[in-house]
Amino acid sequence: MSEHREEHLDLCAGYALGSLSEADRRTLEAHLAEGCPTCEAALQDFGAATVLLTASLPPATPSAALKGRVMAAIRAESSAAPAAGAAADRGRVIEMPRRAAPTFSWGWAAVAAALAIATAVSWNAASRMRHDLDASRQEMAKLEQQLEEEQRWAKVLNAPQAKVVVLAATPQGTPDLKARATYDPDTKSAVLVFENFRAPSGKDYELWAIRGATPAPAALGLIKADENGHAVMRLENVGEPATLGAFAVSLEPQGGAPTPTAPTGPVVMVGKVGG
16 A cells, blocks of 8 residues: 555545546545545545535526527527428437536635635644544553552562662672662562662673572672663562572673573672561
């Protein structure tokens, strides 16, 4: 299907008025043949408006002068015909004057054209409004979803049983690293905030959960900080309250440790989850 363009609506208006050139008519009909719901609906609207406008015009009545000329022509033909020779008369064609076709004033034509243009403009405006309304609805749905997400994580931060874990730098880390975790035992979710996490070139910081009586690390993801070294991680199901012992951060090759069960680089921060 050919792409619908706004100029197609102008062609639809001219089509309804019968004022298109042959080239424009073929262009529009080719577009319609490929299927265009917008133009099909516009043609219905324009056609209905044109019919209503035509029906509202006053009937055209022949003038007295025109009537006199027609009657004079009939009388002239009757007096010139021979009295006899009916057979010859049957072979002769008497050309009657053509009845003048009703004509519309240019004023009404201008009104019809203006109506068609106004309808096209209104159609375009309505189409744009529908598009803008759909876009606004989609944006509203997106914002509502984001709000619900923020409210859900706010409940984690404000949970009555939430545990706050402050991670401390190890001898392998640097003192400027700051990290804090808020863990909700009921939902097993956690929100972690990191400051000054600017990884050296070719390196990435990676977060770990330390679980079990025999500490077993489990990778929770890379810490992707912004240009100021700030990062936030929101994690689902980081571990059961009875088995989650600590959070840790390691400095790994870019892309993280090759195995999700053990860091390969130095552990630079550790924070114990209190009982």
